[in-house]
Amino acid sequence: MSTQTTSPATAPESLASSGGGLRWAISDTLTVARRNILAIVRIPTSLVFAIIQPVMFVLLFRYVFGDAIRTPPGVSYVDYLIPGILVQTTIFGAVGTAIGLAEDLQRGLIERFRALPMSRMAVLGGRTVADVLRNVMVLIVITVVGILVGFRPHGGVVPYVEASLVMLFFAYSLSWGFAYVGLKAPNSETAQAMTFPLIFPLTFASSVFVPPEFMPGWLQGFAKNQPVTQTADAVRGLMSGTPVGNSVWVSLAWSAAALVILAPLATRAYRRVV
Amino acid sequence: MTEFAVECDNLVRTYRQGQVRALDGVSLRVPTGQVFGLLGPNGSGKTTIVRILSTILKPESGTATVLGHDVVKHPERVRRVIGLAGQYATVDESLTGFENLRMIGKLNHMENPVVVRRANELLEQFGLTDAANRPTKTYSGGMRRRLDLAAALVARPPLLFLDEPTTGLDPQSRQDLWTVIETLVEGGTTVLLTTQYLEEADRLASQLVVLDHGKVIAEGTPPELKAQLGTTILALTFANTTDAAKGVPLVADLSNVPPIVDGSNVELTVNSGPSTAIDALRRLDAAHIELAGLALREPSLDDVFLTLTGHKADDGSDLVAPTTSTKKGRA
Numbered sequence: 329m330s331t332q333t334t335s336p337a338t339a340p341e342s343l344a345s346s347g348g349g350l351r352w353a354i355s356d357t358l359t360v361a362r363r364n365i366l367a368i369v370r371i372p373t374s375l376v377f378a379i380i381q382p383v384m385f386v387l388l389f390r391y392v393f394g395d396a397i398r399t400p401p402g403v404s405y406v407d408y409l410i411p412g413i414l415v416q417t418t419i420f421g422a423v424g425t426a427i428g429l430a431e432d433l434q435r436g437l438i439e440r441f442r443a444l445p446m447s448r449m450a451v452l453g454g455r456t457v458a459d460v461l462r463n464v465m466v467l468i469v470i471t472v473v474g475i476l477v478g479f480r481p482h483g484g485v486v487p488y489v490e491a492s493l494v495m496l497f498f499a500y501s502l503s504w505g506f507a508y509v510g511l512k513a514p515n516s517e518t519a520q521a522m523t524f525p526l527i528f529p530l531t532f533a534s535s536v537f538v539p540p541e542f543m544p545g546w547l548q549g550f551a552k553n554q555p556v557t558q559t560a561d562a563v564r565g566l567m568s569g570t571p572v573g574n575s576v577w578v579s580l581a582w583s584a585a586a587l588v589i590l591a592p593l594a595t596r597a598y599r600r601v602v
Numbered sequence: 603m604t605e606f607a608v609e610c611d612n613l614v615r616t617y618r619q620g621q622v623r624a625l626d627g628v629s630l631r632v633p634t635g636q637v638f639g640l641l642g643p644n645g646s647g648k649t650t651i652v653r654i655l656s657t658i659l660k661p662e663s664g665t666a667t668v669l670g671h672d673v674v675k676h677p678e679r680v681r682r683v684i685g686l687a688g689q690y691a692t693v694d695e696s697l698t699g700f701e702n703l704r705m706i707g708k709l710n711h712m713e714n715p716v717v718v719r720r721a722n723e724l725l726e727q728f729g730l731t732d733a734a735n736r737p738t739k740t741y742s743g744g745m746r747r748r749l750d751l752a753a754a755l756v757a758r759p760p761l762l763f764l765d766e767p768t769t770g771l772d773p774q775s776r777q778d779l780w781t782v783i784e785t786l787v788e789g790g791t792t793v794l795l796t797t798q799y800l801e802e803a804d805r806l807a808s809q810l811v812v813l814d815h816g817k818v819i820a821e822g823t824p825p826e827l828k829a830q831l832g833t834t835i836l837a838l839t840f841a842n843t844t845d846a847a848k849g850v851p852l853v854a855d856l857s858n859v860p861p862i863v864d865g866s867n868v869e870l871t872v873n874s875g876p877s878t879a880i881d882a883l884r885r886l887d888a889a890h891i892e893l894a895g896l897a898l899r900e901p902s903l904d905d906v907f908l909t910l911t912g913h914k915a916d917d918g919s920d921l922v923a924p925t926t927s928t929k930k931g932r933a
Contacts, residue, residue: 359709
């Protein structure tokens with residue numbers, strides 16, 4: 329190791345470029361987002377969770393369970409399934425946000441960030457922006473895999489994009505909720521354990537894999553009205569060109585309400601976390 | 603600019619609803635341009651001070667300024683003039699060494715070409731050029747620590763907080779880091795160093811504060827702290843613990859402070875080494891207690907700490923007489 333460490337300038341270089349709050353808030357958020365995206369791509373387990381697991385789900389439900397699941401008349405199961413898988417994958421993917429933040433806390437990286445002259449919002453902002461990018465990646469992969477196994481989105485391109493936006497907005501609001509869990513959990517294992525009791529009933533007692541009208545009566549009330557079902561119905565209706573009822577607006581309302589509540593909660597938790 | 607890089611008065615911080623007083627009224631004056639050491643065992647409050655001064659944590663009462671900026675009123679100004687490297691070597695494991703430094707530089711709002719140049723410069727200085735494009739999860743402990751320190755230096759901060767920078771490092775890596783720190787200070791950087799290694803404080807720090815249970819229990823230069831004790835340590839090694847138990851009461855009054863008993867080893871802090879040694883030998887001989895060994899040595903900071911707190915710096919155990927039982931094991 330060389331010992332010719334250069335002497336520090338009397339004025340630190342970071343001072344020269346202060347000011348321009350919004351510009352730096354955006355720049356810092358993108359810097360953190362880039363870091364989180366690189367982590368998803370480079371850590372094999374997170375890539376498996378992000379991409380390979382949803383593909384396995386597609387194949388499992390398409391070829392193993394598919395023929396045993398009843399669908400509404402005139403709808404093929406693969407057309408029913410793929411929009412559901414998209415919603416399910418974004419929910420499962422958001423667990424990574426909880427785990428990632430809990431890990432950053434545990435390792436002391438959040439402390440390092442807090443001692444830097446960066447925007448206060450950038451850690452959570454960058455994390456949730458990275459989630460959006462990951463979900464866009466998932467959307468593309470699942471769409472391609474879906475089409476390969478027989479998925480035919482009859483709704484057309486514009487409704488497909490609309491459906492994607494409904495889904496991404498829903499996932500974005502969820503990210504803040506999972507960020508909150510990650511900040512409150514004592515460690516990453518607990519963060520993971522805390523999220524599964526939440527996401528399992530929401531994902532499986534919904535219209536993601538199975539039409540709720542074929543569930544037992546006592547479950548239908550919950551399954552038909554909860555936000556995951558509303559979002560899955562909206563995404564499915566738009567993609568397949570079938571009537572969506574009011575599910576699009578209900579999903580957007582759920583997402584907006586969740587965002588309004590969860591984003592300030594997570595932000596407050598971040599401010600108090602150390 | 604003030605003559606002190608850090609000034610803090612009566613800092614108080616508690617944890618767990620006030621049950622644990624991590625800091626119990628700490629005041630410090632850290633002069634610019636030198637290494638200032640905070641010495642103390644685990645839980646003495648060292649890290650809490652660093653977290654308050656680096657704006658991570660707010661004090662419950664008391665004031666602190668860093669290079670003239672109040673840490674509570676203007677944390678964003680403080681963050682522009684400090685660098686922080688910690689005992690946990692907080693680098694992002696999935697990023698490469700270069701990417702870690704670039705990220706920190708960007709978050710310090712440095713322009714891209716400046717960041718790239720600075721990152722490469724630091725990687726070379728810290729002997730990490732060959733590993734620059736490898737994810738840091740493949741780095742050894744010493745390499746991580748060097749990268750962590752490099753990250754703290756990206757923006758060339760005039761004040762550097764080093765929180766136990768060499769904890770857990772092998773001796774060679776520790777020596778390397780010491781050399782780096784000394785070079786930084788020669789270049790004009792002020793360093794606030796926390797450590798539980800007395801050797802480290804002795805080697806690096808121009809001034810020292812000794813902390814225990816959130817309070818400053820001593821301060822001064824390393825020689826001044828040593829002078830607070832007697833000039834010499836008389837180390838007696840008995841044949842066994844039974845002899846030590848019998849011998850300690852005979853020689854205890856030769857020192858102003860209680861003897862330190864660790865199994866069959868007994869240490870006395872004395873003012874006049876040779877004459878006291880003869881005195882001790884006479885008394886033990888009269889009681890027919892034979893010694894396995896006897897030595898006179900200069901006091902180390904370890905001895906200072908032991909005398910000041912009644913326990914060793916690197917563990918929580920109480921080794922002060924009259925007990926003769928050995929309670930080892932790290933806290």
